[in-house]
Structures are given as C-alpha cells and as structure tokens.
Amino acid sequence: MRKPPYVASFDSATAMAQALARCLAGRDFPMLGVLPAWMAPVMKLVAAAVNAAPKRPQEWVYRFSGAREALPLRRLREASTDRIAQWLVDFYPQRKYPAVMIGSSDGALVHLAALFGIPWLPQTCLVPVRRTGVDPDDAQADLEWAREPSKIFLEANPDVQLHQLCDPSQDRLMIQHMSYFRFKRLRLGRAYERFLQDSLEPGGTVFIVDCRLRWPVTRLGERYVFQFGAVGGPTLHEYFHGGERVAAHLARHGSSRRRWTPPAPNAQAPEAEWGFEPALAADVRRLAAKHGWRVRTISYDAPEDLSPRVADLYARWNARRGVKERRLLAESFIIMEPYWTMRTGAIPFWMVFNMEPSARALERYLRERGPFDEVGIMLFSHGVDSVGLARAERWQRLGQLIGVDAHAYPRDFGVFVRYHYALREHFVARYPLSAPLPLSELEPFCDAAQARSPTARV
DSSP, rough: OOTTTOOTOEEEEEHHHHHHHHTTTOOOOOGGSOOGGGHHHHHHHHHHHHHHHHHHHHHHHHHHHHHHHHHHHHGGOOOOHHHHHHHHTTOSSSSEEEEEEEOOHHHHHHHHHHHTTTTTTEEEEEEEEESSOOOOOOOHHHHHHHHHHHHHHHHHTEEEEEEEEEETSSTTTTSSSSEEEEESSOHHHHHHHHHHHHEEEEEEEEEEEEEEEEEEEEEEETTTTEOOOOSSSHHHHHHHOOOOOHHHHHHTOOSSSOOOOOOOOOEEETTTTTTOTTTTHHHHHHHHHTTTTEEEEESSGGGGGGHHHHHHHHHHHHHTOOOOEEEEEOOOOOOOOHHHHHTTTTEEEEEEEBBBBHHHHHHHHHHHHHHOEEEEOEEEEEEOOOTBOOHHHHHTTTTSSSSOOOTTTSSTTTHHHHHHHHHHHHHHOOOOOOOOOGGGHHHHHHHHTTSSOOOOOO
C-alpha cells in the first residue's frame, strides 16, 4: 500500500516500525526510509546548502518541509487510522513468527525485536494537521482551534483515542504550521488482527509493550485529551509554572512572554507519544484467548528505561558470536539503524531525544559499563535551541559524533541524509547476521518488569 499522505516522516512510531521491518527483511534504513538510496548524492548537496544558510532561512526550510507533510483541514475526514495500520503491517516480510510485539513506541524495543526476529506494531501514531495563525506559545489557542477538527477526526476513527500535543520548546518550529494529533488504538482493528492471525505461529506469543509513563492532561471528551509539553528537556514544573530557563528560551525566540499559560490539567493520561493506553490490552487478550496464543507484558516506567538492558543484552550476544571489540552506538529519537548495528557488531544505546536528560543517561551507562573501545553518537536535529538542549560539545565529551555537523547542530538538517552512510564508514567491521535469539531469552524482560513499581508519573 502507498504511504498515506497524512503520515509524517518525523513520526517516531512509523519511522521505527519501518526501520524494524526493513531489518527483518535484511535491509537497512537510509534517509529515514523516505527517499530511495539513489537520491542520496543529490540530497547531500541540498543538505549542505541548507546547513550553510543563515539561521532564519534554515528554520524556514525546516518549517516548510514539515508543513508539506501536514494534512490540510479540508481533507481531515480522509485520515484513516485503519489505513495507517494496513500500511504498517504491509512493511513486514510475510512469514510466520514465533511472537509479535504490540504497544508503546521505543527505540530500544526496536533493537530488542530485531535481535529476536519478531515484528512490532505501534499503538500510537501521529497525524499532523495543517493550520496557521496560532502563536506557538499560546497553548490555549491551539486547543480552541482544534475543537472542531478533533470532532471530525474522532467521528471518522471510532476505535482510537486522540491526544492533541503542544510542545513549544522542542517542537517550536513545527507547531507554527500544524497541530499534532497523536492517536492511540483502543482496539486492534482489522489490519492488526489479520496480521496476527496470518503471521503468528500456532501457540505463539503476543508481547504487550507497556510504557507506564503518564502526564497531566486537559480532558475534553471521552476519547480526547490535550497534552501540554512532552518528554525531553523542560521539567513539568517549567512547562506549567515557568522558570529562568523558560524565560531565556522565550526571549531567544523574540516572544513577549516569560512563561507559558497552558490550559489547566484536570486528569492524568498515558503520555501522548510514549505511554500505553491499557484499553488495547483487553482486545489483545480477547483475540489471544480465541486463537490459543500466550500473552506476556513488557512494562517499564519511562522511554529510556529499556535502553541499558537492551544494550547489555547486545553486549552478551556479541561476545557469544565472537565480536571482540566493544563499540557503543548511541542513537537519538528516529536517527537509528538496527540493521547496521547488528552487521557492525555495535552495542545500541537508544536515547529518547537530544536533551540533557538523555546525555546524562548515556554518561551514566558509559561510567557503569565502560570502558568501550569506541563510542559513536548519532543526534537528531530538531532545529531549536530548546530548553534543556545538550549542545554538541557536551556530546563530544562522551563520544565521537557520527554524521553530525557540530557547527550546525541543532539545525543540522543534513544529518537526516548523512547518518546512515556515516555509520557504515565509521564502524568498518562486518559480521554475518546470526539466527534470531530464542524467546526464552526475552522472558527476563517480562519477569523483571512485572515486579516493578506501579504506574509511573513524570
């Protein structure tokens, strides 16, 4: 199926699912899977020209390229979450699998699924809806604008829950021309059900991926919540009450405000991008009981919680297959390469974004698991000097940047073309892909998770 026109290339869930599906098919993931490899030389020239431009033209290119992927309001009724689901399952090789994962998005989980040779189906996806005339710092105006569009979207898609997201720190450039409609599936739907029935081996296992992270939201309907802020640099207190870092951020971008005044939260809900909505689990268990599948749950409190454990598993697997060097590859958001991670014998450490909390997580892992023969870092560029940004020199103290223009970062838009090719050139070792690990080695992820603390909140 052709890519639905309302699927954004910068959506974490759909990008990660494509990266995994290509890996399971023995393929890599250049240019986020958006463009064919033969266009790389041209895109490298375009990216170099954009990086050489002054700041304002750079930001204009970033905003314009994002706005082109947003769905015009007049076509919102065309946005079909079922069509997105069918498009996603069609990526995976058509064969039988011993297990399938379904639920929260997570980069470490992609590497985990790749190691076991099994697919993952995301619960949450993004539909960006085009709009103009809303101040990126006016969350209340974004909410008011979306009242009617949200009704249209939910009427057209009765099996999902809408999480409208507004983050004027990290998504500042994008939300000047769009509103983020993230939806979470409440039921499997026809495409996911059919994929499970056709692809799972008899007596197979469905792993529910359950990120317990929750966020204060403004509930506007039975299936509609508004979330202000997101996982990354600012703290919850800074999002809702301001502070010196927020005031400095607003001043940098020419705003007359010194803090944000978002709608007052009246509920807690699964975090828009990473959290798991439990309603889907009931539908998974219903179908599993009908077909005799096992159901296991991998629960964790925050997106990066799995990263150290998955990295440790790769380190042990590499040792078993004769990889003597210890090369760590730190990936950021959707800048990732599961296929070349395995082929180069690298140990993947996935970071949720390019912010200071992620830098500290990587620093902690290096301190506790080091030394490493080599540490390579691939960074997502979002174009904004946002609150809590870890700057290039901070990352360079932790390792060597791969495919990143340190002088242009975080407006290094060429990284989306370079990361794949730079990784292949930087990590030159090549190892054959061995057989997938047996599911018995995945069980400890479930057992340890089940004994953990109750639902997490930021």
